Amino acid sequence: MAFSEGNLADHLGGLSYSEEQIELMDVATNFCRDRSPIDKVRKLIEDEGGYDPAVWQEIVDLGWLGIAVPEAQGGVGLSMAEVAPIAEQMGRRLLATPFATCTIAAQALLAAGDEAQCGEWLPRIVAGEVATLALTEPHGDWNLGHVEATAKAGGDGYVLSGTKQFVVYAKHAALVIASVTIDGAVRLALIERSAIPDSALRREIIIDETKRSFELTLDGINIPASALLDAGRSGAALTQIELASALLQAAEMCGGTQSAIDYTIEYLKTRKQFGKLIGEYQALKHPITNAYVGYEKARSHMLSAAHNFGQQGVGEIAVRMAKASADKAYSFAADRAVQFHGGFGFTHDCDAGLYRRSAIWHASQYGDAAWHRAKLADLLF
Amino acid sequence: MSSRPTPAELADYEAQADAWFRENTPKDPGFMLPLTFMEVSTDQQFDFLCAWQRKVYEAGYLGASWPKEYGGGGLHPDFQRIATKVMKKYDGPIMLNAIGIGWAGPLIMDIGSEEEKKKYIKGMLNAEDIWCQGFSEPENGSDLGNAQLKAVRDGDEYVLNGSKIWTSLGDRAKYMILLARTSNEGPNKYAGLSFFLSPMHAPGIETRRIKKLTGEYGFVQCFFTDARIPAECLMGNEGDGWQIAMKTLEYERGAKVNLAGGYFLKELDAMGVVELARQSQRGGKPLLDDPVMKDRMVDFMMDIQALNLNNQRRRMGPLVQDRPMGLALMNKLARTEMIRELTEFSLSFQGTRGGYYVDDPCAVDNGYWHRSYLNSFSATIGGGTSEIQRNIIAEHVLGLPKGR
Numbered sequence: 001m002a003f004s005e006g007n008l009a010d011h012l013g014g015l016s017y018s019e020e021q022i023e024l025m026d027v028a029t030n031f032c033r034d035r036s037p038i039d040k041v042r043k044l045i046e047d048e049g050g051y052d053p054a055v056w057q058e059i060v061d062l063g064w065l066g067i068a069v070p071e072a073q074g075g076v077g078l079s080m081a082e083v084a085p086i087a088e089q090m091g092r093r094l095l096a097t098p099f100a101t102c103t104i105a106a107q108a109l110l111a112a113g114d115e116a117q118c119g120e121w122l123p124r125i126v127a128g129e130v131a132t133l134a135l136t137e138p139h140g141d142w143n144l145g146h147v148e149a150t151a152k153a154g155g156d157g158y159v160l161s162g163t164k165q166f167v168v169y170a171k172h173a174a175l176v177i178a179s180v181t182i183d184g185a186v187r188l189a190l191i192e193r194s195a196i197p198d199s200a201l202r203r204e205i206i207i208d209e210t211k212r213s214f215e216l217t218l219d220g221i222n223i224p225a226s227a228l229l230d231a232g233r234s235g236a237a238l239t240q241i242e243l244a245s246a247l248l249q250a251a252e253m254c255g256g257t258q259s260a261i262d263y264t265i266e267y268l269k270t271r272k273q274f275g276k277l278i279g280e281y282q283a284l285k286h287p288i289t290n291a292y293v294g295y296e297k298a299r300s301h302m303l304s305a306a307h308n309f310g311q312q313g314v315g316e317i318a319v320r321m322a323k324a325s326a327d328k329a330y331s332f333a334a335d336r337a338v339q340f341h342g343g344f345g346f347t348h349d350c351d352a353g354l355y356r357r358s359a360i361w362h363a364s365q366y367g368d369a370a371w372h373r374a375k376l377a378d379l380l381f
Numbered sequence: 382m383s384s385r386p387t388p389a390e391l392a393d394y395e396a397q398a399d400a401w402f403r404e405n406t407p408k409d410p411g412f413m414l415p416l417t418f419m420e421v422s423t424d425q426q427f428d429f430l431c432a433w434q435r436k437v438y439e440a441g442y443l444g445a446s447w448p449k450e451y452g453g454g455g456l457h458p459d460f461q462r463i464a465t466k467v468m469k470k471y472d473g474p475i476m477l478n479a480i481g482i483g484w485a486g487p488l489i490m491d492i493g494s495e496e497e498k499k500k501y502i503k504g505m506l507n508a509e510d511i512w513c514q515g516f517s518e519p520e521n522g523s524d525l526g527n528a529q530l531k532a533v534r535d536g537d538e539y540v541l542n543g544s545k546i547w548t549s550l551g552d553r554a555k556y557m558i559l560l561a562r563t564s565n566e567g568p569n570k571y572a573g574l575s576f577f578l579s580p581m582h583a584p585g586i587e588t589r590r591i592k593k594l595t596g597e598y599g600f601v602q603c604f605f606t607d608a609r610i611p612a613e614c615l616m617g618n619e620g621d622g623w624q625i626a627m628k629t630l631e632y633e634r635g636a637k638v639n640l641a642g643g644y645f646l647k648e649l650d651a652m653g654v655v656e657l658a659r660q661s662q663r664g665g666k667p668l669l670d671d672p673v674m675k676d677r678m679v680d681f682m683m684d685i686q687a688l689n690l691n692n693q694r695r696r697m698g699p700l701v702q703d704r705p706m707g708l709a710l711m712n713k714l715a716r717t718e719m720i721r722e723l724t725e726f727s728l729s730f731q732g733t734r735g736g737y738y739v740d741d742p743c744a745v746d747n748g749y750w751h752r753s754y755l756n757s758f759s760a761t762i763g764g765g766t767s768e769i770q771r772n773i774i775a776e777h778v779l780g781l782p783k784g785r
Contacts, residue, residue: 014690015700017697025699269781282768285784292779301683301687381655
């Protein structure tokens, strides 16, 4: 029996690509492979900052922080579609930097910042100053609208209180964009790093050892009224943050899935047991093939999400499908990668563990597969 | 071939076709029709589908772009594409003579002799001459090149001995495209194969119907016992069989354009499954209010969309750089397994009514979903099982070693 998408196709975006996207994909493929060999990744795990400032500077010099920032603000004037292939290659090589969080912070500013706020911060982000987001709280809810931190009028502007978690690369950040409520309404506030005392930051121990993340205690931090983003566009900004994050995560996860599969295939092609390469056994061959099929599906979703990003309706569906699909594919591939390496797979030295932990981290931030499927149900049915 | 039509000519033609199919597409005949040409079980179904194909042909909407001298309409292929599109729009019954107009016909038009074109094409189009395909054998399924049915030249005739199996329409066909072994010599097993356009109504050819998992019929096993066919049934030369069979498979797999038009398989509409879920109840509430069912349904919609995107991406070189053949080689596996799982899922919507089957007056959609699920195995098994597909992907795309 044959099969048609029927009118489902009306809800869903298609696939295309830009020349710039392909050029960036090619450059990023080589750059990330050269700058982030696995021994370097492991060395940086032991490093306090977690990333190489020289590589960060190269990324800045390549102009990658400004890809989705308009030319008027010092950016390149392309879109998130062109950022995704870079994130994919970073995920593939486990190249950890504040690249994603800076890109998303810029998107938040573009969504709800006024001329002065964008004019000040976007050029600084493009020039390599780190900006990050402080959105999630101890309640652990993925709903970004669930905010308990507050800002109350006081001093020259507002006094903040509450706790934010998973503020990535906060230690190196010049700017933290935090969600708070003012009289019950969610607002986004720009906090300069200079206003945050060192004692307000606690380095968190997170499942993905290649990344750096901090808890931020907002209590007593002062911001001027001019540091609040537009009240009317808070909701739109949170949506933009969620979708931009999900897209970049989906891209990183696709890259990670690819590596987890390649790494395992290499082992199946070299390890012998009972006189045979273990890759000859269908008990291993078929599941790794299933992982590969899942990866290609996830990558198609991710490329469609990149292409349709920002399109009313279609864009959100594509992004949520991409994140849900990438979570499923990465979790399965990395889980099997551990298992198929046998005893070695259980050691900290086996790279399968890096991918497995990375997949868990990504699922934990901005919603896992089930969360995005629940959102999709509302959008589709 | 005629010159390229203008948009106005095509629009006129479409309006004409639209009016014809709106008027003539048969309503529910009062008995079950097969989902594909492979499940024609009863005389009633067969007669009905033959009559429909003949009617479409006589109206000029089948074979419209084949040459007039052989029975076609002599029009540009764009016209036939429009006719097929309109046929689909009105969701008419399938074209029955799939192996004739879909595979044997294009093959004969491609490499057949003038006599062969004159003899066979018109009868395919008007459904007077039904065709079947004799490739698979009981002992040689996936390993087609090892076919063993013997064809021995004896004067003006070939003498056939052996058996073919899974022959759709084999009990109703007048002709068979037949792959047979004329020699055991040669550098390899393929060299001894030859291709015949063989009559089915000859002494020594017998067929036995095989009942399918769904309860339907439609394919047979054919037994050839000293069956004699004229020597001119040989297509090309002795030893050309494998090459011609591969060409035929290109038509079967849809790699080449279906110039004759029409369609041979009903399509499962993904949104039809959502509709079924909407109409179903669980605990006094719509089934789609159940978060677990909703979650699984979204998963299927994502899968459907992934395959749709894969098909777009496989033609985009820069987006398949790392493993260029991957998407093409996984398509069959991913698609057929998805249909199997989706139709299986649809059974669970029906509550107690999931216990009914085709032809019970209380069966949901007259058992369509059960029949579709059971039928889905024909695609996960036929044309290379899913397990063989996984081996192919593992070895040819991922570079894993061959083994058992």
